[in-house]
Amino acid sequence: xxxxxxxxLYLANSALDAPTIAWAVYDGTGEKLHMAGDxxxxxxxxxxxxxKDGWRLFQASQLNPHARGEExxxxxxxxxxxxxxxxxxxx
Amino acid sequence: xxxxxxxxxxxxxxxxxxxxxxRFDAVVPDDINAQFMAEAGEVAEPKPGERLMKTYGxxxxxxxxxxxSAGTPLSQTYPEGxxxxxxxxxxxVRGALQSLLGDDPVFDHHFLHITFPPAYxxxxxxxxxxxxxxxxxxxxxxxAFDVQVMYYPHKVTRPMGGTRFIPGxxxxxxxxxALGRYQNIRGQQHMVCEAGTLLFLHHGIxxxxxxxxxxxxxxxxxIRMHASGSQVRRWDVEPIEPRAPQRPIFYxxxxxxxxxxxxxxxxxxxxxxxxxxxxxxVNRVKLWRYLSGDPSFxxxxxxxxxxxxxxxx
Numbered sequence: 001x002x003x004x005x006x007x008x009l010y011l012a013n014s015a016l017d018a019p020t021i022a023w024a025v026y027d028g029t030g031e032k033l034h035m036a037g038d039x040x041x042x043x044x045x046x047x048x049x050x051x052k053d054g055w056r057l058f059q060a061s062q063l064n065p066h067a068r069g070e071e072x073x074x075x076x077x078x079x080x081x082x083x084x085x086x087x088x089x090x091x
Numbered sequence: 092x093x094x095x096x097x098x099x100x101x102x103x104x105x106x107x108x109x110x111x112x113x114r115f116d117a118v119v120p121d122d123i124n125a126q127f128m129a130e131a132g133e134v135a136e137p138k139p140g141e142r143l144m145k146t147y148g149x150x151x152x153x154x155x156x157x158x159x160s161a162g163t164p165l166s167q168t169y170p171e172g173x174x175x176x177x178x179x180x181x182x183x184v185r186g187a188l189q190s191l192l193g194d195d196p197v198f199d200h201h202f203l204h205i206t207f208p209p210a211y212x213x214x215x216x217x218x219x220x221x222x223x224x225x226x227x228x229x230x231x232x233x234x235a236f237d238v239q240v241m242y243y244p245h246k247v248t249r250p251m252g253g254t255r256f257i258p259g260x261x262x263x264x265x266x267x268x269a270l271g272r273y274q275n276i277r278g279q280q281h282m283v284c285e286a287g288t289l290l291f292l293h294h295g296i297x298x299x300x301x302x303x304x305x306x307x308x309x310x311x312x313x314i315r316m317h318a319s320g321s322q323v324r325r326w327d328v329e330p331i332e333p334r335a336p337q338r339p340i341f342y343x344x345x346x347x348x349x350x351x352x353x354x355x356x357x358x359x360x361x362x363x364x365x366x367x368x369x370x371x372x373v374n375r376v377k378l379w380r381y382l383s384g385d386p387s388f389x390x391x392x393x394x395x396x397x398x399x400x401x402x403x404x
Binding site: 008010012013018020021022023024025033034035036037038039040042072073074075076077078079 | 218220221222223224255262263264265269270271272273274275276277279281299301302361362363364365366367370371373374377
């Protein structure tokens with residue numbers, strides 16, 4: 001049977017080859033429990049580097065226009081890319 | 092009689108505006124740290140099958156730290172002679188709070204954060220995990236800011252976890268733990284420190300408790316407070332007079348003074364996005380205008396450019 005591993009990369013702009021600024025990993029195989037603050041080294045320098053290592057991109061954040069009057073409001077990280085790997089596991 | 096407060100410098104205030112925190116290592120004397128640990132009390136040994144929250148609740152109920160109503164003047168919050176009263180009376184603490192909040196800050200809430208070693212989680216059937224990164228309270232669109240003082244009464248090693256925080260995130264308007272999916276962010280810091288270390292935080296800074304994988308229970312005491320009056324020019328303002336002229340930008344041959352307000356405000360964080368990093372600079376300038384009471388202050392021309400109006404037709 002297969003299980004999903006998910007990698008979320010936050011990049012410095014909307015290009016997939018932009019530098020990684022934040023990241024998260026969720027391992028559906030249960031092999032490793034990833035959590036907040038557990039790593040200081042970026043897993044991939046860019047999104048493109050993750051593609052080259054076999055991760056499949058399945059979602060990218062949209063580019064939205066800036067509402068008038070709210071142009072300088074900043075909130076969540078803008079450039080979010082979701083990747084997956086499907087991993088065979090032994091029942 | 093108390094010593095005069097040690098007011099913050101303009102460079103320290105600019106760092107707080109830019110990064111959302113000021114850290115002072117091992118500044119609380121050992122006798123206050125020991126007194127606080129005695130007042131905080133011991134946590135019972137882990138018991139198989141007992142819920143961790145029950146153990147936590149018992150520890151909070153038994154300690155000598157008072158329960159205090161929100162809105163109490165900070166000066167009336169802690170009994171005279173108690174560890175926290177003595178801590179708040181330190182010239183460094185009084186000076187930092189006066190610089191950031193002005194006279195007579197008001198108590199919001201406090202909490203004794205206890206982070207348990209793995210044996211407690213194992214006994215209660217849980218897992219040792221870190222706290223999701225979050226911003227305290229709720230969406231807060233104010234320019235004014237509250238201060239959270241985090242007090243580390245004993246040495247914290249890296250295996251003990253420590254508070255994790257991300258410098259420079261405090262000006263982002265987010266909704267508490269909505270950002271919990273960000274596990275790691277470039278530039279994040281972990282509070283590994285000596286006993287008696289203090290962290291003064293802007294209320295908006297993103298943070299979370301680190302997982303404790305050691306065999307020692309970790310304590311951190313947090314106090315949130317807000318201003319009761321003006322926050323304008325409450326620090327040692329003399330060095331910012333007169334205001335420095337604009338410095339050259341982009342095409343720069345001569346490095347500027349790294350201790351100048353402009354240089355500090357315009358220093359990026361490792362996690363900055365390439366476009367919104369510029370919005371961070373704009374928002375830092377706006378916060379410096381608020382604190383300095385100078386509505387025309389600018390650094391590196393970000394606001395001047397945006398506010399330029401052509402001559403009337």
